[in-house]
Amino acid sequence: MKITFLGVWMASDVGETVSFVIDADDGDRILVDCGTNLVKGLLDAKIDPMSITHIIVTHSHGDHISGLPGYLFYRYFFAPGIYKKENKPFKIIASESCIDSLKAFIGVPYPMLVNAKGMEYEVAKVEETIMIGGINIKFFQSKHTPLTFGIVCRSKEVSFVYSADTAFDENIVSYAKNCDCLIHDVAATDDYAELAGGHTLCQQIAPFLNKYGIKKFIPVHRISVYKTNITPYLNALRADYSGEIIIPYDGMIVEI
DSSP: OEEEEEEOBSSTTSSOBSEEEEEOTTSOEEEESOOTTHHHHHHHTTOOGGGOOEEEOOOOOHHHHTTHHHHHHIIIIIHHHHHOOOOOOEEEEEOHHHHHHHHHHHHTTOGGGTTOTTEEEEEOOTTOEEEETTEEEEEEEOSOSSOOEEEEEEOSSOEEEEOOSOOOOHHHHHTTTTOSEEEEEOOBOGGGGGGGGTSOBHHHHHHHHHHTTOSEEEEESBOGGGGTOOHHHHHHHHTTOOSEEOOOOTTOEEEO
């Protein structure tokens, strides 16, 4: 599986907020969350916004849904009108409560797009599994408010886990036991302990990465202080982990 990170930050002051694209073997293209400047992020990564077949929304916080109305406007008006592209069907997958929030949010600027032609909503449930393009996707509940889903993705060859936004919980890390890669919300070191109420700190998760046999670790949702100096953040993670750490930046492509 190929993952393209459109954004990796907690806030958009130095880059885009967390969202990424998973390319499945059969041509399906899964967008996970809708970061701040979604259309530009897709175009900068040389991904046709019209090629997205599924959108998984982990939760309804603004930094994870703010790009959705603009994306829908592009898809249904700008791209077809200017470039004459066919508007192919696609699905938005989220919890029932999140879908309600998305419909309300889309409906403020673009009420005509809440139930646009070819767009379907699919309700995801805790511990439920769906199949997209040869990828088995299981939803689990993260430790965050409102209801937030992490995902376990498995193909025949590889597996990875994305925690979504979450306070530290060993049970969440355990979903990634012996997986090829864990993508986890790691906001900061314990110098910023006030963030631990809804997010993970480096020192909290580092001791558990070896314990659960995680081969490759990709921390996301960083605060902007690490834009210029990642060293203290990396040192805190490496103190207890011997595996590979990849620090992603906007536009980076990672092969799992």
